[in-house]
Amino acid sequence: EDQVTQSPEALRLQEGESSSLNCSYTVSGLRGLFWYRQDPGKGPEFLFTLYSAGEEKEKERLKATLTKKESFLHITAPKPEDSATYLCAVQVQGGSEKLVFGKGTKLTVNP
């Protein structure tokens, strides 16, 4: 069974304190790995898609990396507005377009 596990469940940082969120996955074949940001009461906002091990993508203070078993979302010098739940999802090879989501990491950045 395809599984996505995110850790930690919750993370509190001080403004400017860099850290990383982890997404480990067990799938029959990876087609793509997605990172989303979700604010309370809102739909997920697309951040990145990674397709192959070794790939990296950056956007402002966020950087996503991918290995054959996990992905990291690195947050550099976070600000309070980065507070949100970060979701990781995988798309599995085999024709289906569906995404399998992890439970997310709730990030709180204190000023």
Next chain:
Amino acid sequence: GAVVSQHPSRVICKSGTSVKIECRSLDFQATTMFWYRQFPKKSLMLMATSNEGSKATYEQGVEKDKFLINHASLTLSTLTVTSAHPEDSSFYICSARDYVGGGYEQYFGPGTRLTVT
């Protein structure tokens, strides 16, 4: 990025009535849309895949007669919750697939909060 809208954002209905939720891709055409359900402090659970011009594909355990999906055009999919009950209260989110930079991306709508009284 691509924009997906949902309407309504919030709806309260009485038990036994039906509710329709619309999902629209605003600046791109989407042959495939997806409907998710999210419980408080839980992740997204895929309910069904909606394909333009054909029947939706439902995930295991999702009642197709209760959650009716119609993909009427390349920019509109609807989810109708029939004979709603309090246990159907949830946050429903749709997404649409767009071809970007050599691959498909999924963009999500803002969600619809359904409360059944």
